[in-house]
Amino acid sequence: MPRLKTSFAVILSIVLLTVAGCASGGQQSAGGKVKVVTSFYPLYDFATQIGGEHAHVVNLVPAGVEPHEWQPKSRDTQRMVNADLFIYNGAGFEGWVRDFLDSLKPGEKPVIVEASDGIELIRGESATGHHSDEEDGHEGHGTEYDPHVWLSPLQAIRMAENVKDGFVRADPDHKADYEANFRTLSDRLQALHQKYEQSLAGARGKEIVVSHQSFGYLCRDYGLKQIAIMGLSPDSEPTAQDLKRVRQLVRERGIKVIFFEKLLSGKLVKTIAEDAGAETLVLDPLEGLTPEEEKAGADYVSIMESNLQNLLKALQ
Numbered sequence: 001m002p003r004l005k006t007s008f009a010v011i012l013s014i015v016l017l018t019v020a021g022c023a024s025g026g027q028q029s030a031g032g033k034v035k036v037v038t039s040f041y042p043l044y045d046f047a048t049q050i051g052g053e054h055a056h057v058v059n060l061v062p063a064g065v066e067p068h069e070w071q072p073k074s075r076d077t078q079r080m081v082n083a084d085l086f087i088y089n090g091a092g093f094e095g096w097v098r099d100f101l102d103s104l105k106p107g108e109k110p111v112i113v114e115a116s117d118g119i120e121l122i123r124g125e126s127a128t129g130h131h132s133d134e135e136d137g138h139e140g141h142g143t144e145y146d147p148h149v150w151l152s153p154l155q156a157i158r159m160a161e162n163v164k165d166g167f168v169r170a171d172p173d174h175k176a177d178y179e180a181n182f183r184t185l186s187d188r189l190q191a192l193h194q195k196y197e198q199s200l201a202g203a204r205g206k207e208i209v210v211s212h213q214s215f216g217y218l219c220r221d222y223g224l225k226q227i228a229i230m231g232l233s234p235d236s237e238p239t240a241q242d243l244k245r246v247r248q249l250v251r252e253r254g255i256k257v258i259f260f261e262k263l264l265s266g267k268l269v270k271t272i273a274e275d276a277g278a279e280t281l282v283l284d285p286l287e288g289l290t291p292e293e294e295k296a297g298a299d300y301v302s303i304m305e306s307n308l309q310n311l312l313k314a315l316q
């Protein structure tokens with residue numbers, strides 16, 4: 001009997017050591033909280049709100065960084081491997097995610113959530129007014145589908161629900177809290193969706209000129225059309241022909257506002273706008289916060305609300 005006790009104690013201390021070792025191998029222990037890793041800002045926002053006090057959420061792409069070109073470093077991979085819940089957008093947005101998921105061994109898998117799961121995706125080429133018969137050089141960036149689902153408040157509700165389901169799978173004990181937090185968030189998103197629907201239905205104009213082709217879902221769900229200066233990824237430099245086409249459209253349609261993004265240089269947009277006698281305003285694709293927005297406590301809903309204000313200015 002005493003022997004058995006000893007070996008139990010030994011086993012227990014080994015288990016405890018192993019647990020401690022695992023926790024310090026990744027980031028600091030989350031203090032009994034569900035360790036969540038999200039790939040970019042909107043998912044971080046949703047996960048923080050839904051996870052509430054039970055979650056410790058780490059976002060991979062830091063504030064001020066444009067995520068299309070971001071790649072995980074070994075520290076990031078370590079965080080993902082050690083997470084209880086890993087949430088990414090999918091639809092080709094995170095070019096690196098396939099390799100990461102393939103590298104996971106069966107036993108160590110965190111619960112995985114592809115937030116865009118179940119959303120009807122827009123094919124890469126039909127997402128735009130781009131007549132891409134000029135050349136097909138815009139490939140190789142996983143642009144089979146338009147990944148920018150989060151920019152439609154309607155689709156954001158679905159994404160938040162997927163995030164909530166992930167929490168319930170990773171930590172079923174707190175299901176009721178996750179459900180309640182999700183309802184609070186989805187009420188806010190629902191109200192945002194209605195605001196978009198009602199105010200954009202009354203807008204005079206329907207065409208917007210944007211920097212990179214990220215508003216396909218917003219346009220589809222609220223009856224607008226985007227004219228994009230760049231492709232689905234902001235690294236696809238516009239050709240001289242693209243620029244000529246945009247300038248022409250802006251003049252022909254009497255477009256008064258050209259939108260720019262805070263995480264990209266606005267130089268190109270400003271040049272085109274000056275040429276065409278148009279104004280520039282921000283339309284934020286919410287691929288990340290700027291450090292100032294982060295400090296000011298901005299979130300998905302507040303930024304989407306200022307996006308709507310600027311859309312209405314441009315379309316009146």
Ligand code: ZN
Pocket residue numbers: 068148212213214232233234285287
């Ligand atoms: Zn984008």
